[in-house]
Structures are given as C-alpha cells and as structure tokens.
Amino acid sequence: MAKKQKQKIVTCKLNKKFPELLDSFIALGTPIEVGLGKYSSYIITKNSNTKYKFLTKLQTKKTFIGYVKILKDLKRPEVEVVLSDLKDSIKESDNTYFDYGKAQNCEYENAVCVDLNSAYLQALYNLTLITKDTKDWIEKYLTKRERLVAVGMLAKQKEILQFENSKLISDTKEDAKNRFIFNAVIQEVASVMNKVAQNHVDDFISYWVDGIYLKNVFIAFEVVDQFEKAGFPCKIEELTDFKGKMSWSHMTYTYNKEGQSKKLDLPIRAVHDLRKRRIVSVINSKRIERNMPTLSLDDLSHRKYSQGLLALS
C-alpha cells in the first residue's frame, strides 16, 4: 500500500455557485466530507485527500490576532465561574436580534437611531470576559467588520455531512465549545434593547441587533443615558423620511441617513416559524428514506443561519 498522502489544501472562494459545485462533487459518487458554516465551508475528497476550503473573504491577520486575544482572556482563572454560570443558563433558542412594535405601515418625517458602539465587544467586556486592554486593542486596530468577525469566531460551528456513492451517510454537528459565550453576548445586548423598548413604548419603532429606532428625537438623549448606565457607549444618528411597510413576511424600513438612502428588513416571526416547520417536514421526509434520526423544530432553530440547511432542502 502507498504511504498515505499528506492532505493537500486548496483555498477557494465561497460564492453563489457553491451549491451547484457541491452538487457536482456529490454526483461523482466518490467519498467526500462536507463542512458547512456561515462564512466558510469545506469539501474533502477522501481518495485524493484534498481539502477545498471555501471562504467568503480572506480574514486579515489582525482579525485572528483579535480572536486569539479574546481566547487568551477567556482562559483566565477569574472568569471560570462566570463561564460556568453562562454555560448552564444560556440557551441558543433564547437569542433575539430584533423586535418591532406593531406590525403596521408607518411614516415619520424625522426619526432617530441610537446605535451602540462595538456592541458585542462591549458586552464581552461588561460580562468581564475580556480585559480592557483587549477591548481597547480591538477597537483601535480592527475595522467594524473585522471586530464582528473576531467576536463571531467564538460561535463557529460547522455541520459535517458525509457522502458516499452520491448518498448522504451521516450528518453531525461540530462541537463548538465557545458558542454559548457568543449566545450570551447576543442575549446581553438584546436584554438592554428590550428594556429600552419597554420603557419607551410610545416612541419605540424597532431595533435590529445594536441599533434602536425611535420616533421622537427628544427621547434619544434619555435613551443614550439609559444605555450608558447599562455600560454601553452609543451615538445618536438623525434620520429623515422614515417609512415602515409591512409585507407578508417582512417589515421593511426605509430612511435617509446623512444624505444616503438605507433599507432594513425585519422578518415577521410567525411567518418564518411556519416556513421552518415546512422545511423540517421536507428534511425529515429525506431522512426517513435513509432511516436517519429525524429533526425537531428546536434543532432547526439552532440552524437558522446555516447554509447546510439550504443545501439539504
């Protein structure tokens, strides 16, 4: 037998043609392993021991340095108890990214957005999980996108699929030991957003991750004060020509900010839950053919941002 070849790694671009390319790999019928994530995926052809890494964008060295600094801080003995508490109490299904008041059309000549500065990074710091040095370094050297990726790397978790003779043989999920930390960060930011929304029911329009939209410009200063007391520095952005339009699946907001036109789509939960239930039934029908364990709706809610789900369905 020949000596096992060293794995060859080929870096590729993850673009919209990826599902078609994946199909052509599966169609070969040779054994392959596929890993599907949000920003990156891979295909290993086992016969040639080649790993094709598909990336949306190559991350800068600085992004990895930022991520490593966060990991190093998480290993400090003083955060052990906090981490253990978070691990026991945080459920991914409790993550919220957005909310809107009433699902109805609206129109305001002037509105404001109060935007948290480096929300996820600040939440890591507020939870005492990273040091001030790390927070300052990341804020100083990383761009907005790089910051988000460095923190988001905590959540990386791939869905691993094995194919042989063009058939799906197994489907497992990679163990992501730090994912609960990212979930805790999401929930920390959402809890502050929800609190402000509840305190200003009459002026609240909606929030999306780290920005809250309000009808009344004057209330913004009070909201800023509330955020700052909760440990989140923020800024006020003035918006004009603010319109909200309701469609069957989304609330769409359009507005002008500093002369530029912007658009924000918030999904309507009930519609998306129904769609999820339908996807679950489609996936399970395929699994039953292969005698594989079926998915529950709860499993799917963990996978809502996974490209794997799209490829399977």
Place this chain on the structure above:
Amino acid sequence: MSKKNKNKSGELSIAQKNIRKRYRNAKGQLVSYQDVQNIKNYWRELIPQDKKPDNYNDPNFLRVTLKNLQPDELKQFSSQGSKGFTDEIPELFLVDSALPITVETTVDMRLNQAEAEGTKLFYNDQKVSKKELLAILQEYSDQVKEDTIKSGQNWYKTYATLQVDYKKNKITFDDTGDDTTGDPVADKKSKRYKDSQKLNKEQKKWLKNRNKK
C-alpha cells in the same frame, strides 16, 4: 538528429526540449495533454488511498504507468478519469505579499504548472498567453493595493480568483466581477448590473454600425 533541428550552438530548442518531456504510451506515441490529465485524475480521485500502489508517490509514477499502456487501454483509463471531474472550482492564488515568507501557492506557480499541463488560459472570454495573464493579474493586484492605501488601510496580501476547469483543462480569470457575497439581495443587484452593462455594450455596437451607414 538532423542539422535543421539544431540551433547554432548545437543545442535543442525549447520546443524540442519540451516534446522530450511529454508522456508517451507503450508504442512510443505522444499522449495528449487531455488524456494525461484524465489518467492523472483517475488515480487521484477514483482510487481510494489504501488501494493506491506503493510507487504512487514516486514522481515518475505517471510516466511509467502511461509507458506501460497500449493505446486502447489508455483510452479506457482516460475515459474513466474524465468522469471524475467536478464543475470549475474558484481557486484563490496569491499575487502579492507584503510579508517576506509565505507558503501559499502564487499565480506564477499555478500558471507555470498550467503551462506544463497544456492548460488553456483565458481572461474573461479572451484566450491569452501566460505572460499576458500574469501582466493582467499584476495590474489587478496593483489596483487592489492602490484602492486599499487610498481608503487609509494597509495591504498585506492580494489574491486573484482563478476559475480552474480541470475537465476542460482551462483556467479563466474573470474580472467582470466575482463580487458575489452570498447575500442574495446584493448578488441579484450585481447580476442586474452586469446584465445591464452587457446590454449597453451591445447597444453601443449597434450605434457604431448605424453611424457608419
């Protein structure tokens, strides 16, 4: 060797040297680049790791294997290997690096390999030589560097996406934009833009012809 085939110093020309390096079958006939690629792929992709012969990692493995194949056997293996190709793969190669040490595959390395394997090179829809493609990629990389510096950032490495079609033995650099993001809304916009550009090109051509009349 005849007098005609030697240059003044009596050495072989590059073309003559290259033809000596080409693979031959059991009858001593030259094997086409396409058949070589197909048979290479047969062993690479279709034979499991534990079934590959002991001398598989030997650099002369392919040469020896082909030398032992009769023309009809060679066609059969080639046909099997041709079924083991996927659609074209968007591979990323390094063009420039500000860091002195890198282990990544550069465009020069990949295009040298392409030359040895008889791969056809394309820039968008136009067939180009290796030298031309390298110049195009360098210009593209310089533009990326210029844009990065102008936006107040530093560049560390620049990459080019080459569409590698192993089946057709073809490499394409398409700079009309593989700016796909995976975000369906943004991607749709980009496709619409590309389509409108294409239409505009056709309409300009029509206008040019009309003005000639």
